Amino acid sequence: MPLPPGRIRSPQSGSDPVDAIQDRVPALRRSLLAWWQLHGRHAIPWKLNPAGSPPAEGEPLDPYPIWVAEVMLQQTQLAVVLPYWHRWMATLTDLGALAAAREQEVLLLWQGLGYYARARRLHQGARLLWDRAQAGEGNPWPGDLEGWQALPGIGRSTAASILSSAYDRPAALLDGNALRVLARLTAHPLPPRRAHAGFWRLSESLLDRRRPRAFNQALMDLGATVCTPRSPACGACPWSRSCAAYAAGDPARYPVKDQPRPAPFEVIGVGVVLNASGQVLIDQRLQEGLLGGLWEFPGGKQEPGEPIEATIRRELQEELAIEVEVEEELVVVEHAYSHKRLRFVVHLCRWLSGDPRPLASQQVRWVMPADLDAYPFPAANARIIEALRRRLDADAPAGHRHPGESRAAA
DNA sequence: GAAACGTGGGA
DNA sequence: TTCCCAAGTTT
Incomplete structure (x- = not known):
């Protein structure tokens, strides 16, 4: 032409x-x-x-x-x-x-x-x-x-x-x-x-x-x-x-670049909520937007001056309508997305009351930690799962550990 | 048209 | 450690 x-x-x-x-x-x-x-x-x-x-x-x-x-x-x-x-x-x-x-x-x-x-x-x-x-x-x-x-x-x-x-x-x-x-x-x-x-x-x-x-x-x-x-x-x-x-x-x-805009930084409080049956609570993110359709541990943005335990209690109440006792810190995960940087401060939580409702997600589910592999998780949550498994293994009585895990550690 | 949208590797 | 960046598209 x-x-x-x-x-x-x-x-x-x-x-x-x-x-x-x-x-x-x-x-x-x-x-x-x-x-x-x-x-x-x-x-x-x-x-x-x-x-x-x-x-x-x-x-x-x-x-x-x-x-x-x-x-x-x-x-x-x-x-x-x-x-x-x-x-x-x-x-x-x-x-x-x-x-x-x-x-x-x-x-x-x-x-x-x-x-x-x-x-x-x-x-x-x-x-x-x-x-x-x-x-x-x-x-x-x-x-x-x-x-x-x-x-x-x-x-x-x-x-x-x-x-x-x-x-x-x-x-x-x-x-x-x-x-x-x-x-x-x-x-x-x-x-x-x-x-x-x-x-x-x-x-x-x-x-x-x-x-x-x-x-x-x-x-x-x-x-x-x-x-x-x-x-x-x-x-x-x-x-x-x-x-x-x-x-x-x-x-x-070349090519000439635009001035990169600094990525905003946020702290996210995350709850790994366990019930009396040893199940953990996960939710599926909304279809649109960041990580749409993937599963995650629930949580949300820390507000100025707010203790992270309060963030987690508040977010789980707002987004799932449940009451939890926020217990010890499980892990802190830093993760950079293409347009923002997040720090996930993850605490173990004990479920107290309320049937979890998907108020800000597609669905919520109680699952055994061993079954988490069946759900697609974003990279930052995969690191939380690793930390959770390490913790559960450490707490498990000898002889009840995951098959390959104790051997790998030895 | 600008901003949203992931992650892991390399310098 | 931190920053840059990669076989782009959608809203």
């Missing part, structure tokens, strides 16, 4: 990054693909055909494993995703299995990956596609960008990545890797947030429409293995001779 003629340069938005490289596009494509042939990552499991080989140009691949992988890869590095993806594919082997799965199972497979809305939306999308395929008895998979982007949790970049990976279709992507590479190539003066459209045009212009699958993967591989965020390996880069940031002598300065 030819570029529209007579584009207007806007001084305020900086120069159009497309102009900077326009005449070098063919050479850039050639050098990138030549580099990728030798140094690219060619063994990514969802990018291989059933014979275990890299697909030929235009050879279609099963979209399901690619879809799952691409959603896991949102804001998450390949090395982190790999074990999760293998475990997922061993359990939810195809679209029908995912559509039929319970959300609890889906979240358990996602536990530890973060951004849990991704898992819920993947699940929703699977049910959507599955139902549609049953009704129309056809191929469930979207065939174009719009169709993929219509699925929950799939934006422009993920849709393009899936289409080019699965069908070798010419769809430009703009993930963190591509953005960093392109910002350096052009030494773009603005934070990517404010130059978003320009970088999309640049990605579109560069894309090799004869080999989109290879080109997109090459662009991401370059960003992930050579044009890295810190200390890029410019000596190994096929684009260094065309790179404006390299020429300027400080490639790591």
